[in-house]
Amino acid sequence: MRVLSLLTLLPLATSFTLPFLPPLPTHLSAFAPATPATPFRIGTRGSPLALQQAYETRIRLQEKFPELCVEGALEISVMMVSELVGKGLLMRVVNVMDSVTSESYCIRLAGPVTSSMRNPLTSRRPLFVHTCLCPPCSHHSLTPPQTQGDMILDKSLMELGGKGLFTKELDTALLNDEVDICVHSMKDVPTWLVEGTELPCNLPREDTNDAFIAGDDSVKKVSDLPDNAVIGTASLRRQAQLMATNPTFKCVNFRGNVQTRLRKLDDGVVDATLLAIAGLKRMKMDGCATAVLEWDEMLPAVAQGAIGIQNRVGDERARHYIDQLNDDDTHVCVNCERAFLAALDGNCKTPIAGQAKIVDGQMEFRGLIAMPDGSEVYKTSATGPVADAVEMGRKAGEELKERVGPKFFEIMVEMSPQLAQEIAPGQVTSK
Numbered sequence: 001m002r003v004l005s006l007l008t009l010l011p012l013a014t015s016f017t018l019p020f021l022p023p024l025p026t027h028l029s030a031f032a033p034a035t036p037a038t039p040f041r042i043g044t045r046g047s048p049l050a051l052q053q054a055y056e057t058r059i060r061l062q063e064k065f066p067e068l069c070v071e072g073a074l075e076i077s078v079m080m081v082s083e084l085v086g087k088g089l090l091m092r093v094v095n096v097m098d099s100v101t102s103e104s105y106c107i108r109l110a111g112p113v114t115s116s117m118r119n120p121l122t123s124r125r126p127l128f129v130h131t132c133l134c135p136p137c138s139h140h141s142l143t144p145p146q147t148q149g150d151m152i153l154d155k156s157l158m159e160l161g162g163k164g165l166f167t168k169e170l171d172t173a174l175l176n177d178e179v180d181i182c183v184h185s186m187k188d189v190p191t192w193l194v195e196g197t198e199l200p201c202n203l204p205r206e207d208t209n210d211a212f213i214a215g216d217d218s219v220k221k222v223s224d225l226p227d228n229a230v231i232g233t234a235s236l237r238r239q240a241q242l243m244a245t246n247p248t249f250k251c252v253n254f255r256g257n258v259q260t261r262l263r264k265l266d267d268g269v270v271d272a273t274l275l276a277i278a279g280l281k282r283m284k285m286d287g288c289a290t291a292v293l294e295w296d297e298m299l300p301a302v303a304q305g306a307i308g309i310q311n312r313v314g315d316e317r318a319r320h321y322i323d324q325l326n327d328d329d330t331h332v333c334v335n336c337e338r339a340f341l342a343a344l345d346g347n348c349k350t351p352i353a354g355q356a357k358i359v360d361g362q363m364e365f366r367g368l369i370a371m372p373d374g375s376e377v378y379k380t381s382a383t384g385p386v387a388d389a390v391e392m393g394r395k396a397g398e399e400l401k402e403r404v405g406p407k408f409f410e411i412m413v414e415m416s417p418q419l420a421q422e423i424a425p426g427q428v429t430s431k
Contacts, residue, residue, distance in 0.1 A: 039075040040068060040321065043170050043179030046078045047257045049279045053307050054078075054183045056282070057325070060203065064324045077179050079169045171197065174310065180318050182310040186303035186334055187276075191342040193310070201309040201322040205330040206278035208305035208355060210238065210298045211289035214272045215265050221291050222298075225249070225272060232261065232270035236372050240351035241298050242274075244374030258283060274298070278305035299353035299368055302337040306330055329358055336389035340367050343397025349413060354396075356389065363389045367396050369404060372415050378404055 040061070044054035054076050062069045170182040171194040186202065193199060212222055219225055222245065229246075232254025233239055239251040254261060254273055258280065265273050274293075280286040309325065311318035336356040344352055354367040363386045370377040380396045 039073055040317075041075045041077050041179040041181075043077050043079065043173050043182040045170070049185070049258060049283060050183070051076075051078070052282050053185065056203065056307070057181075057183050057309065060325050061321055065321060068321075077173070079173060170310075174312055177312075180311065180315065181322060184308045184310060185279075186306040186308040187301045189303070189308060189310075191338055196313055197310055198313050199308050199310045200319065200331075201326040202330040202334055203307040203309070203325060204327040205333070206281055206305040207292070208300045209277050209295070210274050210293045210300055210304075211277040211280055211286070212272065212274055212291045212293055212298075213262070213265060213288060214290045215268065216271065219272065219290065222272075222293070229271040230269075232264065232273040235274070235301070236349070236351040237301055237353050237370075238274050238298065240370035240372055240374045240377065241353070241368075242374065243372075244370065244377050245297075247374065258285060262288060276300070276304050295355060295366060299366060300355050302341045302352065302354040303334045304355075306334050308334070332363070332386055332389045333357060336363060336365055336393035337367075339390045339393030340365070340397040341393075343394045344369060344401055350409075351412075354393070356393065358386060361386070363392060365389075365392055365396055367393075367400065369400050371408075371412055376404075376408070 042054050042057055044050045058074050058076065061074060068074050167182075167184060167189055170179070170184070173179045174182050175194065175196055184199075189199065214220075214225070222242065225231070225246070227246065227248040228250060229248075230250045230252060231239075231242060233242075233251055234253050242249050242251060252270065254264065254270060256264070258275060261273055261275065262285075264270065272290075275289075277286060277289060277292050280289060309322045311322060333356040337354045340354045341352060344350065351370040351372055352368070354365070356363055356365045358364075362383055365382045366379070367381070368377060368379045378400055380400050382392050382396050384392050
């Protein structure tokens with residue numbers, strides 16, 4: 001699958017209408033509503049990459065279970081926050097074409113959730129957008145605003161509260177039985193899961209490395225960047241490892257979807273940026289990478305490149321479907337890495353990297369923790385039986401935590417806000 005056109009935010013104007021949609025802002029009625037009585041509902045965020053991951057899940061489910069190939073048997077529900085509807089953020093018009101089946105998909109808003117139930121995870125009542133297979137009636141598709149983490153792009157994740165911003169609305173939907181499963185980028189999932197949910201499935205993992213993308217074609221690798229180069233990244237992990245190689249680098253907050261970041265790079269907002277090569281590959285955009293960084297140069301984030309599927313505990317139907325999708329090697333490596341992260345109490349406020357892989361039947365693990373400015377970097381590695389993967393990750397995290405001592409974490413927390421330099425969307429920074 002691939003997205004044929006970039007998602008472009010269009011201004012919401014009274015003169016702009018779509019012929020197949022009822023008037024706003026009341027609600028969008030169901031479009032092409034022919035679905036089974038009880039479809040299997042896949043929950044996801046609304047970013048282009050998140051949608052790609054949901055589509056990949058849908059394809060894998062249909063390959064395994066013929067009954068899910070029936071029109072309407074699978075439904076993709078895209079989370080949006082109801083309070084954003086009145087802020088002119090509703091409309092995103094795009095072309096979305098499934099290159100595997102060459103079928104068009106329209107995304108429709110099912111209307112507000114009518115239940116008065118409030119989940120303690122969030123004070124907002126969510127809305128859902130559902131995709132359904134339909135005959136091509138227009139080249140337009142409608143995609144929604146996304147989770148709070150997707151929408152607030154002028155602040156770092158550290159300031160907004162960490163990785164949970166990308167998952168908490170989906171957690172609420174899952175617990176409220178509004179979706180059957182949630183599809184996540186595993187590196188966005190906190191080490192703790194909301195009570196009543198589990199994450200038993202990982203799809204086969206993509207390349208875990210980071211991609212280096214330079215704005216100047218003469219720059220071929222990180223070391224080619226001049227002193228004081230401006231690098232766009234919202235990741236303290238990337239920032240710490242970059243500044244460890246060159247302390248003069250200026251790392252600025254650089255959030256948004258892949259297309260947004262690349263557009264900022266083209267506009268000269270920064271000299272370079274780093275993105276996970278996995279996401280670029282899934283969107284058929286890996287050709288924009290200047291170089292793919294090896295682990296010695298940039299150790300990837302815990303669970304980078306992995307897709308995870310979450311369900312409610314005790315949901316036998318969900319487990320029946322997703323257990324058939326689980327890739328055992330990916331699952332055990334991700335569990336090893338997440339055990340390492342949990343032992344370090346890691347989140348978006350801590351520059352932590354960790355990667356596990358199976359080589360000749362043995363689990364190999366590498367991890368690091370660093371000061372945000374790269375002035376101190378501590379590394380660890382371990383090898384052992386695959387069956388001991390989680391214990392290996394936990395022990396590696398505990399070993400590093402003891403080695404650096406409590407003072408390290410106190411200084412790191414104090415330092416992080418000072419180094420989280422902000423760059424407003426569209427703002428050009430002098431280089």
